[in-house]
Amino acid sequence: MSTAGKVIKCKAAICWEIKKPLVIEQIEVAPPKAHEVRIKIVATGICRSDDHVISGAFTMPLPMVLGHEAAGVVESVGEGVTCVKPGDHVIPLFVPQCGNCSSCRSTRGNLCSQNDLSEPRGLMPDGTSRFTCKGKNLHHFISTSTFTEYTVVHETSVVKIDAAAPLEKVCLIGCGFSTGYGSAVQTAQVERGSTCAVFGLGGVGLSAVMGCKAAGASRIIGVDINKNKFAKAKEMGATECVNPLDYKKPINEVLFDLTGGEGVDYSFEVIGRTDTMTAALASCHMNYGTSVIVGVPPSASEISFHPMLLFTGRTWKGSVFGGWKSKDAVPKLVSDFMGKKFVLDPLITHTLPFEKINEGFELLRSGKSIRTVLTF
Ligand code: PAD
Ligand code: ZN
Ligand code: ZN
Secondary structure, eight states: OOOTTSOEEEEEEEEOSTTSOOEEEEEEEOOOOTTEEEEEEEEEEOOHHHHHHHHTSSOOOSSEEOOOEEEEEEEEEOTTOOSOOTTOEEEEOSSOOOSSSHHHHSSSOOOOTTOSSSSOOOSOTTSOOSEEETTEEEEEOTTTOOSBSEEEEEGGGEEEOOTTSOHHHHGGGGTHHHHHHHIIIIIIOOOTTOEEEEEOOSHHHHHHHHHHHHTTOSEEEEEOSOGGGHHHHHHHTOSEEEOGGGOSSOHHHHHHHHTTTSOBSEEEEOSOOHHHHHHHHHHBOTTTOEEEEOSOOOTTOOOOOOTHHHHTTOEEEEOSGGGOOHHHHHHHHHHHHHTTSSOOGGGEEEEEEGGGHHHHHHHHHTTOOSEEEEEO
């Protein structure tokens, strides 16, 4: 029996309060309004950005259905939706692409003004929610909300992908892989023969390592305080790895020593800490070095740094979703995956049933997992 036009009751993991485990509850998911799409989620990864909300570092209105790295199948569409139809395999886009705003129109931009990241409201673009639980409205997370069997997104936040692609793998193209890989090939535009340093070797950092390698970097230095991440980083293309805890000197000085006093050409902060953001900046060549902030900065944080770090010529950039224009890039990245241009399997260390979501978060927090993919 068709569920189109009806409220769907299903399971979702709710973040009721910060610093507490998510709670699996039955929720009601309203049908999609005009220009909205209801999606049955098939697989969703656990990203550190979800955990930043739970820890309280990334402030969001609660209660909320988290999750943003997913793949699924369209269940129904609202009036006027032409980009997808029921049955299409899709990836929700946490950075929308409306096609009309200044960022969408610029060849250099990708952070569509419709995004719900920079000043989060936790609602659909019309200012309302499609989720309720126990009579309360639940907030949506960065235009996606995928820790649920069904979600509703705006048509600017979803794209059709190759139906043959394995959803339990390509869900990583919805965030972690594309973010890290794009930060190197798209935002930094790493050049052949260059030296790179990647701070943080989680799912996103390892994808940045892959991007540096694909761009032809000749040296890729992985930086992490968890040495258990080094073997996989080397498998993905890191030429050497350093643990800041092994040195008395600040890590930026260590990186200068390792590069004959020059600094690296490109550095990437893929952790989400202000101290490592400044250290990554100070690690790159004082004149033509470029440092990219990929880690999500804690909401209540500020950075003070000596302006001489930039005055001498360094470039400091940020990168959301790897700088990709989401609707244009995601189907192509899926095709590239199908064409074996890059791998995703090494990033997926654990697969768990959706009900074990809190176990998945524990694996991330303890540093034991790279990506856990939850299946429904
Ligand atoms: P993760 O937790 O899997 O990886 C972070 C890594 O950093 C771990 O291996 C840690 O051991 C390491 N680490 C922690 N502290 C330090 C330190 N002081 N020095 C060196 N290494 C350290 O996270 P992830 O790969 O899922 O995400 C990484 C960051 O990227 C995180 O802040 C997340 O919120 C952010 C992100 N940003 C975007 C975006 O669009 N910009 C998208 C997705 C994720
Ligand atoms: Zn993410
Ligand atoms: Zn736009």
